[in-house]
Amino acid sequence: MNYWLMKTEPQHFSIDDLKSSKNATTSWEGVRNYQARNFMRDEMKLDDKVLIYHSTCKDVGIVGIAKVVKESHPDQSALDIKSPYFDIKSTVSNPRWFMVQVMFVKKFDRIISLKSLKEDKNLTTLHVTKKGNRLSITPVTYKEYNYICSLRV
DNA sequence: GCCAACGTTGGC
């Protein structure tokens, strides 16, 4: 099993929005970065665990856990001309963008702030603590995942 | 709103 961190902007789609979604499940649409796409398309497998991270907001950090419930399939929003994620270069026969579906697992009792992640000596290898990190989906090691879960319930 | 860091585009 693999472990991941996925960023979301809570003013757009928060962990509470995920929890209150139908079946507590959402399609992770709108990723338009090749590296992040490749993780979803090639490496994210059923039941992989996902740390949900809130970015570009007042309280930045990891807020809870989700899991993969459907593996890679084409991101339909790229084909929808009315979608903000529309991409003219993506077609039905040759889709450019892929997504997975994730399901809410739990919300932590409180956020694990970016500040505390950065200060934690056990998490110096976590991608999100590194300067200039912009990738919206990053792999997390089993060790990092377990450690982060041990910080919160 | 600022700005550093990074990704993408396109001319050459």
Add this chain to the structure above:
DNA sequence: GCCAACGTTGGC
């Protein structure tokens, strides 16, 4: 293939 220009991300 190089690289400058531009666009985006995201913390602060």
